[in-house]
Amino acid sequence: MDSQLLSILQLGDSNFPSGAFSHSFGLETYIQDERIHNKETFFEWIRIYLEKQLAYTDGLACRLTLEALMNQNAPEIWNLDRKLFVQNMPEETRQANRRIGERLVVIGIDLYSIPLLEDYLRKIRKKEAFGHPAIAFMIICDFLKIDRNRAILTFLYSTIGTLVQNGVRGIPLGQTAGQRILLEIHPLLLKTVKRIQALEIDDLGAVAPGIEIAQMRHEKLHVRLFMS
Numbered sequence: 001m002d003s004q005l006l007s008i009l010q011l012g013d014s015n016f017p018s019g020a021f022s023h024s025f026g027l028e029t030y031i032q033d034e035r036i037h038n039k040e041t042f043f044e045w046i047r048i049y050l051e052k053q054l055a056y057t058d059g060l061a062c063r064l065t066l067e068a069l070m071n072q073n074a075p076e077i078w079n080l081d082r083k084l085f086v087q088n089m090p091e092e093t094r095q096a097n098r099r100i101g102e103r104l105v106v107i108g109i110d111l112y113s114i115p116l117l118e119d120y121l122r123k124i125r126k127k128e129a130f131g132h133p134a135i136a137f138m139i140i141c142d143f144l145k146i147d148r149n150r151a152i153l154t155f156l157y158s159t160i161g162t163l164v165q166n167g168v169r170g171i172p173l174g175q176t177a178g179q180r181i182l183l184e185i186h187p188l189l190l191k192t193v194k195r196i197q198a199l200e201i202d203d204l205g206a207v208a209p210g211i212e213i214a215q216m217r218h219e220k221l222h223v224r225l226f227m228s
Helices: 002-012 027-032 039-070 074-086 091-112 115-125 133-143 148-170 175-198 209-220
Strands: none
Touching (some): 027 148, 039 074, 039 133, 039 148, 074 091, 074 115, 148 175
8 A cells, every 4th residue: 555655646746747737728828918917817717627628638548547457448548548539629739639649658567667668668659549647647557456446646746736836936926825815726637537427428628618618829939838
């Protein structure tokens, strides 16, 4: 138990070198529009992002990946990888997920020598797969025998935690305000994990249009702190 806990804490740490700190996933557009300018407006964006986009994309992908792993169905994982890429309309967001995903695959191989991740990397390099952080994260969690709900919760928390740190830098906010947001989001993270368990596969990619448009608009911002 202690070994698993330490492993999931390391994997979900905001300092884990996945490259996620370089991406705002549309947050920076809202900041430049001055629609996000303090703790309250930032918390509302984080809540909507979690409940209306993350749950229906990466969050559901986490669950579907774990189900495919349980059924030893690798082809379904590669099919999910393709769906996640082609359903993601904003170019910057597609490429952000691809870069973070491939980075997680490489680090996972370096740390744990997971054969399925080696297969994933070969497919990525041969352009037979794209790479996605949710898939890579769950393959690692499955290898480490992390509880299913804990794995999904850790992925969501890690994603939100990185975005909070990016918001603290980009708005900017004080570090204490960022920690308060993380504390206040705890109940919503737990609710989101439960919601993900009830979603259907057809729900994959049902995202909030406003956030998706902001992600597209980010490509044309004159000054950018983040890559997406």
